[in-house]
Amino acid sequence: MNTQHDAEAIEAACTLPVYPHLPIEPVRAHGVYLETADGREILDFYGGHAVTALGYDHPALITAIERQMKTLLFQSNMSPLAVRARAAQKLTAFAPAHLTRALFVNSGAEANENALKIACLATGRRKVV
Secondary structure (H helix, E strand, C coil): CCCHHHHHHHHHHHCCCCCCCCCCCEEEEEECEEEECCCCEEECCCCCCCCCCCCECCHHHHHHHHHHHHHCCCCCCCCCCHHHHHHHHHHHHHCCCCCCCCCCCCCHHHHHHHHHHHHHHHHCCCCCC
């Protein structure tokens, strides 16, 4: 894909049209800016799904991701993992005193599903409206 037109045409043919496309094709990013295929630099204000809240191309973030990728990229919650244990320990130490446990999930859907299960357990109710 060399141009926005190519990307638009291919996506129109191969993907479901769930989201309307913006008139840009990001090809690179740095800090809070996107660089488009036609060379424009655009401040990234996007706040929807898969947001890059930590910005783009930050050296410390890249180093941390590279270090973890060389060690172990992902492992299910079904087995213990030192990096997850450290993250949970730091998160619960930072949280209000009555929040003593953490649950790491992969998506908003998974988070909502677990929140509903916890709410049902906490209230004893079996139905959600």
